[in-house]
Amino acid sequence: MLDYxxxxxxxxxxxxxxxxxxxDVDKREGSIIYDALAPTALKLAExxxxxxxxxxxxxxxxxxGIDLEKCVNEFGVERKKAGxxxxxxxxxxxxxxPLQVALNSLxxxxxxxxxxxxxxxxxxxxxxxxxxxxxxxxxxGELLPVEANNKLGKAILTDVIVPGEDEESDESLYQKYxxxxxDKAFGGNRAEYRKKVRAIQGVGGVRLRRAPHGGGxxxxxxxxxxxxxxxxxxxxxxxxxxxxxxxxxxxxxxAPIGHKVTIEGVGExxxxxxxxxxxxxxxxxQIEVQAIEILETYFSELRANWYKDLxxxxxxxxxxxxxxxxxxxxxxxxxxxxxxxxxxxLIEEIPIIAKIVLKEGGx
Numbered sequence: 035m036l037d038y039x040x041x042x043x044x045x046x047x048x049x050x051x052x053x054x055x056x057x058d059v060d061k062r063e064g065s066i067i068y069d070a071l072a073p074t075a076l077k078l079a080e081x082x083x084x085x086x087x088x089x090x091x092x093x094x095x096x097x098x099g100i101d102l103e104k105c106v107n108e109f110g111v112e113r114k115k116a117g118x119x120x121x122x123x124x125x126x127x128x129x130x131x132p133l134q135v136a137l138n139s140l141x142x143x144x145x146x147x148x149x150x151x152x153x154x155x156x157x158x159x160x161x162x163x164x165x166x167x168x169x170x171x172x173x174x175g176e177l178l179p180v181e182a183n184n185k186l187g188k189a190i191l192t193d194v195i196v197p198g199e200d201e202e203s204d205e206s207l208y209q210k211y212x213x214x215x216x217d218k219a220f221g222g223n224r225a226e227y228r229k230k231v232r233a234i235q236g237v238g239g240v241r242l243r244r245a246p247h248g249g250g251x252x253x254x255x256x257x258x259x260x261x262x263x264x265x266x267x268x269x270x271x272x273x274x275x276x277x278x279x280x281x282x283x284x285x286x287x288x289a290p291i292g293h294k295v296t297i298e299g300v301g302e303x304x305x306x307x308x309x310x311x312x313x314x315x316x317x318x319x320q321i322e323v324q325a326i327e328i329l330e331t332y333f334s335e336l337r338a339n340w341y342k343d344l345x346x347x348x349x350x351x352x353x354x355x356x357x358x359x360x361x362x363x364x365x366x367x368x369x370x371x372x373x374x375x376x377x378x379x380l381i382e383e384i385p386i387i388a389k390i391v392l393k394e395g396g397x
Contacts, residue, residue: 036089036096042082048075094211098204106211113207117235119163119170119198121148121191122267123177128187132157135186141177143191146170148177161191163198168260170198195267197236199259222290227254230288234272236264239341241300241382250283252293257300257384261337264299273297300340303380304388305333305348308370309357310395316362318392326390328356337384348378348385367395 051071052061061067090096094105103113123141127133134157139150141161146169148161163170177189202210210232219226224242231240236259243253256272258264264272273279277287277295285291307329313321332353336346354366371378378385 036086039082039086039089042079044075044079047078047082048072051075094208102204102207106207106214109211109214111207111211111214114199114202114233114235116166116201117196117199118166119168119194120151120196121161121163121170122154122193122195123148123150123159123161124190124192125157125159125186126188126190127185130187133185133187135159135183135189139183140164140180141189141191142180143173143175143177146173147180148191160195167198167200171260193267194265196271197258197260197264197268199236199238222293227252227289231256231272231276234275235259236268237272238338241341241343246296247294250292250294252289252295253298254295255298255300255382257337257340261334261340261384262386263302263384266299269297269299301383302386303378303383305378305385306370306372306389306391307353307387308368308373308391308393309353310367310369310393311357311363312365312367313362313394314364318394321360321362322390322392324360325357325392326387328360329353329387329390332356333385333387340384346380346383346385348380350375350377 048071051074052068055061055067055071059067091101092105094102097105106112125133125135132155134153135150137150137152141148141150147164148170149164150159151162152160154160171194174191177191179186179189213225213228217225217228219229227242228240231237231254237256238259238261239257241255243255245251246253254272254276256264256269258268273295275287276297277283277289277293281287283292283294285293287295289295311318333348336348340346348371350369350371353371354369357363357366368375
């Protein structure tokens with residue numbers, strides 16, 4: 035249907051209308067008949083174009099933005115909203131002792147402001163980014179008070195407790211909708227666990243393992259919304275929501291009563307990449323930054339697919355094909371991953387780049 039609607043162009047419609055007129059009448063451009071039918075064909079083409087747009091907006095497979103949200107909302111699926119990062123901050127007074135600062139006071143790191151929200155230990159507080167999104171996860175360092183604090187010696191922004199995340203993309207929302215339609219969430223089945231855990235702010239993906247500690251036990255392995263291994267603080271946060279340790283199996287979290295749930299973070303495997311390159315008109319120093327960015331992107335794409343419960347393969351051919359996109363890289367003599375010229379297969383873990391070694395070789 036969509037193809038038909040999009041095929042109704044001005045030229046096609048005008049030709050169809052002119053064909054209905056007898057050939058013994060002048061139908062050339064500029065004739066009375068042509069000039070009478072052309073505006074009609076134009077309006078018809080606009081109508082068909084509007085119908086094609088409406089058709090796309092009607093179905094989840096072709097809709098986007100607010101139209102996609104309306105389609106999937108009818109089935110109880112909602113877009114995951116952007117969330118603010120919650121971080122740990124350490125406050126030290128001028129006397130080098132832990133400093134207790136006022137709740138709701140504001141501190142700045144570059145362009146991002148954090149609000150003090152909860153005291154967790156002497157001189158240690160939970161702080162919340164005032165801008166929603168993953169941007170709140172990234173920077174570390176010294177905070178500056180928005181309002182003067184004469185007792186403050188130093189304030190340091192450290193661990194991510196609950197990762198901030200950007201608003202869910204259309205692609206992710208559509209995939210969640212398909213999962214909802216195909217795998218009905220009910221009574222503590224896999225679909226329900228995935229739905230509830232992935233709905234938690236900061237969770238980017240879930241894998242489930244049945245009965246790791248005997249009947250009634252469930253292992254939930256998570257990756258954070260930046261597709262990295264979650265921090266211990268975040269794992270504890272998710273554990274508290276799903277099945278609090280002090281009441282495990284009693285149904286005080288979102289897990290069904292009788293289910294003893296263990297939350298774990300995905301493991302990481304560091305990979306050293308060594309490449310011997312043939313360069314043309316460039317030096318290692320000139321291409322190194324771009325090579326690091328390209329390979330980091332490749333590894334990020336691999337980590338983003340971890341939640342699909344499939345093995346992750348770090349492939350030498352993919353590493354080389356991406357490096358060959360860099361201007362100045364003419365050929366690649368050899369590539370080693372962790373010292374060997376073989377791909378690396380990961381079953382449960384995610385890959386991170388431990389080191390990149392680029393060397394220039396001969397022709």
